[in-house]
Amino acid sequence: MHKNYKVNELFQTIQGEGFYTGIPAIFVRLQGCDVGCAWCDTKHTWEVDPVKQTELNQLTDRSNESERWSGVNAQQIIDEIKRLGYTANLVVITGGEPCMYDLRELTHLLHEFGFHTQIETSGTYPVLVDSLSWVTVSPKINMRAKKEVLLTALERANEIKHPVGTEKDIEQLDALLRPVKSIKEKTICLQPISQKAKATTLCMKTCIERNWRLSVQVHKYLDID
Ligand SMILES: C[S@@+](CC[C@H](N)C(=O)[O-])C[C@H]1O[C@@H](n2cnc3c(N)ncnc32)[C@H](O)[C@@H]1O
Ligand SMILES: Nc1nc2[nH]cc(C(=O)O)c2c(=O)[nH]1
Ligand code: SF4
Ligand SMILES: [Mg+2]
Numbered sequence: 001m002h003k004n005y006k007v008n009e010l011f012q013t014i015q016g017e018g019f020y021t022g023i024p025a026i027f028v029r030l031q032g033c034d035v036g037c038a039w040c041d042t043k044h045t046w047e048v049d050p051v052k053q054t055e056l057n058q059l060t061d062r063s064n065e066s067e068r069w070s071g072v073n074a075q076q077i078i079d080e081i082k083r084l085g086y087t088a089n090l091v092v093i094t095g096g097e098p099c100m101y102d103l104r105e106l107t108h109l110l111h112e113f114g115f116h117t118q119i120e121t122s123g124t125y126p127v128l129v130d131s132l133s134w135v136t137v138s139p140k141i142n143m144r145a146k147k148e149v150l151l152t153a154l155e156r157a158n159e160i161k162h163p164v165g166t167e168k169d170i171e172q173l174d175a176l177l178r179p180v181k182s183i184k185e186k187t188i189c190l191q192p193i194s195q196k197a198k199a200t201t202l203c204m205k206t207c208i209e210r211n212w213r214l215s216v217q218v219h220k221y222l223d224i225d
Contacts, residue, residue, distance in 0.1 A: 001073035005101055006031040008045050008069050009059050010077070012086045016219030018136055018161045019187050020118060024088035026081055027225075028106075031069035033097040035122050035140050039165070039193045045096035056080050074106040078113055092118045099125035099153075107133045123153035134158045138191075139176050154180045161189040161215055165199050170206055189215040 008031040015025040032048045033040075040046075044065045056070040057080065072080075081091075091110050093103060099121045107117045107130035117133045122140040126149060129135060137157040139150060154160065154176070162173045170190075177183055190207055192199035200216065207214045219225065 001075055001105070003071040003073050003076075005073065005077065005106060006048060006069045006071050007056060007059060007077065008067075008096060010056070010080060010084070011060060011225050012084070012088055013219065013225045014222075015090065015092060015118075016217050016222075016224075017120075017191060018189050018215045019134070019159045019213070020090060020092075021215065021218055023090055025090040025092045025118075026086050026088045026115075028077060028091060028093045030093065030095045030098045030101060031067075032100050033095055033122075034100075035097060035124050035145075037140060037163075039163070041194075042094075042096065057083075060084060074109040077106065078109060089114075089116055090118060091115045092120060094120035097122055097124060099123075099127050102128045103133075104128050104130060121153065123150045123157075125149065127153050127156050136161050138163060139173070141172060141176070150176070151179060155182055157186055159187040159189065161191055163193050164190050164203050164206075165193040165196075167202065170202070188212040191215040191217065195220060 008029040010028055012026050015021055015023045031045050033046050044067050052068045054068045054070055056072050059070055098119055110117050111130055111132050119129055119133055119135050121137055123137040124140055124145040127135055135157050136159040137153050138161045190203040190212055192203050203214055
């Protein structure tokens with residue numbers, strides 16, 4: 001198998017966001033993102049610096065965020081999960097932007113080993129995943145993203161989780177959702193950008209009006225990974 005995935009970190013925690021909030025989860029964070037959200041909370045994953053390459057077993061010490069990454073294949077990720085003795089049933093593949101990678105091999109293998117998988121993606125790249133994966137699209141309106149790519153990702157999404165700072169973000173979401181045919185089948189979450197009271201109040205108010213779901217990044221309140 002090719003060493004086709006660049007892993008930034010591998011850790012076990014509680015899913016703090018969206019539909020699976022509260023569920024034990026193993027996080028596979030992949031290195032690389034060129035979307036450039038100003039408020040991104042994982043900026044250390046943006047660059048793939050060849051000098052920062054390391055071994056996979058060096059990435060599980062989470063004392064501080066780092067730009068280090070390890071090039072591995074799907075089987076090596078499973079082997080490392082087993083070596084670490086992780087017990088969670090859900091594997092969340094995030095980043096960086098995980099859909100810069102073809103995730104079919106990794107998600108397929110994880111399913112063969114009995115895991116459930118969730119992908120956290122911006123919708124900026126084609127979503128190449130196993131049909132059983134739960135796909136969470138957190139849409140980013142970006143010059144680089146082709147409209148059809150984002151629309152296809154939104155149709156595939158099981159969940160749409162929108163980061164919200166101001167009213168404008170809600171208006172932008174409404175415009176994005178308008179052409180999505182399968183919208184009634186999806187969970188829609190509003191996620192305040194950080195823990196600012198203003199953003200959280202706006203999200204709560206809009207969720208109540210629309211019967212959407214609030215996602216407050218529980219791990220940040222608990223100060224856990
Ligand atoms: C770090 S991103 C990685 C996955 C992918 N690049 C994406 O944007 O969906 C994971 C999730 O965190 C959200 N996020 C990033 N920074 C945030 C912040 N400061 N406040 C709230 N949500 C944030 C993103 O919108 C996304 O839903
Ligand atoms: N606990 C926890 N839950 C999360 N849900 C999505 C995360 C992410 O960074 O993609 C994340 C994360 O970094 N930690
Ligand atoms: S797409 Fe995701 S990882 Fe990339 S900058 Fe935006 S929030 Fe951060
Ligand atoms: Mg995070």
